Amino acid sequence: MASLREVLSDLIKVEGVKTAVVVGRDGFVIDGVSRSTTLDTEALGAVISTGIGSSEVMGSELGVGEMTQGLLEFKGGLIVMGLVGRDAIVSLVADVGANLGNVRYQLKKRVPDLEKAL
Secondary structure, X not given: OOOHHHXXXXXXXXXXXXXXXXXXXXXOEEEEEEOOOOOOHHHHHHHHHHXXXXXXXXXXXXXXXXXXXXXXXXXXXXXXXXXXXXXXXXXXXXXXXOOHHHHHHHHHHHHHHHHHHO
């Protein structure tokens, strides 16, 4: 079985992905890896947990079911988030030119490995 760090390291090997972080629902970073030296993974953790909570409320209010993945697109990059079990969230930060379909697929494919590693 792969460790959490190994699975996250595999995710940043996906073309265009710069950062992979797993945070608890409380916003504290469980583990993270980044190819960027300027990204504060601790700050990212707090923001991601808040964003997921808001997205889940939106999904509930709109009657579209439980959230599986979320995407935020900015001028300078993408953030793709997914739930890891009931208590954690995985978030990837990718370049704006990254192949979004591949990034989403790679994240979804590795969620079971992340769950086992936790």
